[in-house]
Amino acid sequence: MNRRLGFEVGPIRPPSEARSLIVRVTRNCQWNRCTFCPVYKNKEFSVRSVDEVISDIDLLCKHLSSIRASFESPHEISANQVWALTQKVNPMELPVFDYALKWFNDGMHSVFLQDADSLVIGSENLARILRYLRDTFPWIERVTSYSRSSTLLKTGEEGLREIRNASLNRIHVGLESGSDTVLRFVKKGATKEMHIRAGRMAKDVGFELSEYVMPGLGGKKLTEEHAKETADALNHINPDFIRLRPLALTSRAPLFLESEKGHFQKCNDIEIVQELLLLIGNLEGISSMILSDHILNLFADLEGRLPQDKERILSILHSFRSMDSESQLLFRLGRRLGIFESIGDMKDVRKLDRARNIATNKGITTKNIDTLIDNLMERFI
Numbered sequence: 001m002n003r004r005l006g007f008e009v010g011p012i013r014p015p016s017e018a019r020s021l022i023v024r025v026t027r028n029c030q031w032n033r034c035t036f037c038p039v040y041k042n043k044e045f046s047v048r049s050v051d052e053v054i055s056d057i058d059l060l061c062k063h064l065s066s067i068r069a070s071f072e073s074p075h076e077i078s079a080n081q082v083w084a085l086t087q088k089v090n091p092m093e094l095p096v097f098d099y100a101l102k103w104f105n106d107g108m109h110s111v112f113l114q115d116a117d118s119l120v121i122g123s124e125n126l127a128r129i130l131r132y133l134r135d136t137f138p139w140i141e142r143v144t145s146y147s148r149s150s151t152l153l154k155t156g157e158e159g160l161r162e163i164r165n166a167s168l169n170r171i172h173v174g175l176e177s178g179s180d181t182v183l184r185f186v187k188k189g190a191t192k193e194m195h196i197r198a199g200r201m202a203k204d205v206g207f208e209l210s211e212y213v214m215p216g217l218g219g220k221k222l223t224e225e226h227a228k229e230t231a232d233a234l235n236h237i238n239p240d241f242i243r244l245r246p247l248a249l250t251s252r253a254p255l256f257l258e259s260e261k262g263h264f265q266k267c268n269d270i271e272i273v274q275e276l277l278l279l280i281g282n283l284e285g286i287s288s289m290i291l292s293d294h295i296l297n298l299f300a301d302l303e304g305r306l307p308q309d310k311e312r313i314l315s316i317l318h319s320f321r322s323m324d325s326e327s328q329l330l331f332r333l334g335r336r337l338g339i340f341e342s343i344g345d346m347k348d349v350r351k352l353d354r355a356r357n358i359a360t361n362k363g364i365t366t367k368n369i370d371t372l373i374d375n376l377m378e379r380f381i
């Protein structure tokens with residue numbers, strides 16, 4: 001926990017919320033049992049009181065007001081001016097001033113409520129916080145939160161409507177898989193049917209819905225079932241966004257131990273590409289936006305609107321599959337080292353030479369690349 005003077009920020013937010021103001025409503029995860037997830041393990045869940053959250057908003061507002069009174073837009077700000085302004089700030093409140101300045105620089109468009117599931121505090125309390133946020137920062141365009149399917153169902157249509165009317169716009173749900181076998185194995189605490197019901201309810205009430213999907217979560221054994229059942233669940237929900245976030249294992253996640261014991265065989269990049277072909281190929285009758293906005297994705301450009309971009313998205317995966325094994329190795333390595341973003345980058349001879357030199361100097365071959373990639377990906381979790 002990152003505890004500041006009267007102002008708290010938790011450990012994670014969705015990549016799409018990088019420019020959002022973070023408002024912490026709960027600490028950690030009430031469920032905390034998903035075996036692939038290391039984020040809140042060994043951390044105790046607690047709810048922050050509405051008054052505590054409101055006092056964070058007030059403190060942030062105080063500093064934002066002084067910044068806005070001094071500058072009309074972020075473009076005007078020089079380092080000297082910021083330094084002059086900080087001289088008037090209580091040193092204990094400097095971290096809050098920094099958050100306020102960052103949000104000002106980011107345009108003050110959106111807010112993200114932390115941590116793992118803000119809706120657990122109940123619709124009445126959440127609506128109070130949302131109304132206070134909107135009253136304090138009336139220009140905000142978007143307020144979003146993570147939630148779990150089981151919490152959405154528990155909140156019910158009436159509660160969700162209350163929260164939506166208080167202007168929560170978007171909910172990010174970790175669907176992870178549509179396969180009940182996979183969901184049970186990783187202790188997600190939801191079934192396919194629950195995911196579908198919760199997702200449809202959120203959409204019916206008027207939320208923008210982001211569903212996170214985790215390629216590779218079924219391992220080698222369940223890869224086909226995972227792909228087909230996930231596509232089927234998504235076809236029933238038609239979420240606004242399908243966000244791909246492939247499995248990466250760290251020793252802090254219980255699933256890592258399962259893998260060490262041989263109860264779970266992790267897919268490599270080539271198997272994930274095959275799984276994605278099956279998953280995306282089976283998405284039918286929906287208009288979702290597919291996004292690969294997490295650094296863990298092998299292809300940063302695997303993005304587009306369904307149905308019109310489906311063939312183009314699939315063609316990226318086919319291109320990778322048709323590459324020879326040396327080119328696949330160089331792309332996998334280069335992508336994870338930040339040399340390439342897309343397959344097209346391999347046409348840049350300097351970039352390609354860089355990847356090739358690293359592979360040669362470090363002795364990276366098709367025999368050891370999987371372990372190396374796993375180690376590199378662990379750093380991004």
Ligand code: SF4
Nearest residue numbers: 029032033034037116
């Ligand atoms: S994946 Fe989400 S619900 Fe599961 S333990 Fe992690 S934070 Fe909690």
